Amino acid sequence: MSTTLEPSAPASTASETFDSLDPATGDLVGTHPVMGRDEVDAAVARARDAVDWWGNLTFDERADHLLTWRSVITRRIAQLADLVHRETGKPHGDAQLEIVLAIDHIAWAAKNAKKVLGARKVSSGLLMANQAATVAYHPLGVIGVIGPWNYPVFTPMGSIAYALAAGNSVVFKPSEFTPGVGQWLADSFREVVHGRDVLQVVTGLGDTGNALCRARIDKLAFTGSGRTGKKVMAACAENLTPVVIEAGGKDSLIVDEDADLPKAAEAALWGGMANAGQTCIGTERVYVHEKVFDAFLAEILAQADGLRAGSDSGAKIGPITMPSQLAVIRSHLEDAVAKGARVVLGGPEAVGERFVQPTILTHVPEDSTEITEETFGPTLAINPVKNMDEAVRLTNATQYGLAGAVFSKSNGVSIAHRVRSGMTSVNSVIAFAAVPGLPFGGVGQSGFGRIHGPDGLREFTYAKAVTRQKFAPVMNLTSFARDSATDGKVAQLVTLLHGGKQTLR
Incomplete structure (x- = not known):
């Protein structure tokens, strides 16, 4: 695959720009457009079109694309680590470490989405013994992600990779301190999906994030301060958009x-x-x-x-x-x-x-x-x-x-x-973050909702319950033809099943 990145989306029409600076030196790293409400809405509309393709792929087909993306990031890890270093100031080794962890999470989400989210049988119980019951987890649609600057690859990837693996498209607003990293991630994924708008980036300041919260997205995942998290929730509430909030900690x-x-x-x-x-x-x-x-x-x-x-x-x-x-x-x-x-x-x-x-x-x-x-x-x-x-x-x-x-x-x-707390390591520190199968999130002012692991995959889906009648019921309970004799039999049955004194063991 070519190392030349394709444009991530149609060029912005915004005239206003902002600069990304190296915090260690103040040197210019890049200049990016400040995208407004119209541009954010347009990106969400493109994502809505793209999810018709992405969401209708099989789990295995999506896994193939995500695992290819994992390989692309792995082969270009030095390039991405250098960009993280320049935008955050963190040493190259620390930048590489967060990318390595993110790569592992992409792989886990891709390989486990089918097992976690695919249809499975559920016991129907004695009253509904004539019904076959299943539950599956369907993608919500378009997910908005607002990411932080301190771990600009690892942290948002906990939402992006899991949302994508579940069949959603994503519109990602990176921090104004690390817009280049966000653009790099979207550009590299665009290569994998042959130019489709499955993962897009909208750059800008607080107003851009506000516009994403108010856009017609199906869920928003936010990482940042508790103060900003409250503003995010208030903005999302206008459209009853559910949120995942990962705010700060004092661990x-x-x-x-x-x-x-x-x-x-x-x-x-x-x-x-x-x-x-x-x-x-x-x-x-x-x-x-x-x-x-x-x-x-x-x-x-x-x-x-x-x-x-x-x-x-x-x-x-x-x-x-x-x-x-x-x-x-x-x-x-x-x-x-x-x-x-x-x-x-x-x-x-x-x-x-x-x-x-x-x-x-x-x-x-x-x-x-x-x-x-x-x-x-x-x-x-x-x-x-x-x-x-x-x-x-x-x-x-x-x-x-x-x-x-x-x-x-x-x-x-x-x-x-x-x-x-949501997570604790014993005889190590933050080990839980490197275990893809574990949920990640907090309680109290640290937020709610979970990324990573099975919980993280389900976070970006809705549960779909389906029943199918296998044979005619012995007693038809959902009919106006039901008579008093049937009601009596139902009362006897429920008494037999649940009326006795239960001994706890």
């Missing part, structure tokens, strides 16, 4: 007294600092059993030695992609210090004009914004706890409920089940 990592401390420290450091802390499922809080608190702190500080943010090849951490977040990070650190937190690495002065150096605070007051609000920077708040009951209580004392991690040799799983 914790719990360290029990029997934990492998070097591994726990390694996970906490990476979970908090990777991608400059700009990870919705990253670690922001750490609760450590007081018996091992000092040892854990010494271990994580030793591992953090030499870790720094920068744009050179020796830096493991990139810039803050969204400039406005710098003030948020600084304010959280200043609030924590003002309320008595101890700075053991970095601090408020670690916040620069583009980069934030790794920062670790301890004994952070639970009412400080460093604990209560999403910081989205390379910071960790590490606090001692008396026991795991306190660790769970403090972990759950948040409006969020997205993810988290637990390190314990003997009680990890039991502790994990007590954490109020």
